[in-house]
Amino acid sequence: MDGLGPGAFLCLAIFVGGMVDAIAGGGGLISLPAYLAAGLPPHVALATNKFSSTVGTLGAALRYLRAGQVHPSSALAAAAGALAGAALGARLVLLVPDRIVHLVVLVLVPSAAAVLLGRDRLLARWRPRPGLGIGGALGMGLAVGLYDGFFGPGTGTFLTIGFHVLVGLPLLVAAGNARLVNLASNVGALVVFLLEGRVAFPLAWAVGLAGILGNQVGSSLALRKGERVVRGFLVVVLVLLLAEVLRRRVAGA
Secondary structure, eight states: OTTTOHHHHHHHHHHHHHHHHHHHSOTHHHHHHHHHHTTOOHHHHHHHHHHHHHHHHHHHHHHHHHTTOOOHHHHHHHHHHHHHHHHHHHHHHTTSOHHHHHHHHHHHHHHHHHHHHTHHHHHHHSOOOOOOOHHHHHHHHHHHHHHHHHTOTTHHHHHHHHHHHTSOOOHHHHHHHHHHHHHHHHHHHHHHHHHTTOSOTTHHHHHHHHHHHHHHHHHHHHHHHOTHHHHHHHHHHHHHHHHHHHHHHHHHO
């Protein structure tokens, strides 16, 4: 990491995170710890990660829209809730001291990773039980958006499960809805972070481009190899990044 320099290290990490996100989801599990491991203050890390996430999610959401794999009414209702929830979540996290944010990352990143890695088993166990109407979709978007604005990683996975199990959408359409709603929550949080001046420019532009490139490579790889190729890789990278975050936390204590 020291040999690469913080900028080059982050571009590489965000590229990998974008690639992982395009293949299996959960790229934020790599990108957020990477910002912290590179030495960015926690709130700046959250804000800059939200910028790169927004740029990457925009491309994915457009692909699903063009393919017609979105259920408009439930997606728009949940997106409205997510936009408001994420703005509130971002406001709340800015009130939390840096040391607490570090601890939240060390607890919630492994928890979100466990959900991601166990997604297939969860989906097999939780059979679709459609019951959420437009109001329910709005509430789901508000709750998940609040989580996304406050923290973020794993949001796409949670939304996909919710749209599939609670709304009863086919899995591919649920994933398309999740991308659109995740875009709305990213925008809601990002606006707050931008207004508070927490996004690290010009670094954010460079890592945002790296995230776009990673998403493109990941999409191509997914078509040929599928998401299994990335799961073991995700675990290894995640463990290394969390170890570095913990080392910095202990050294700064």
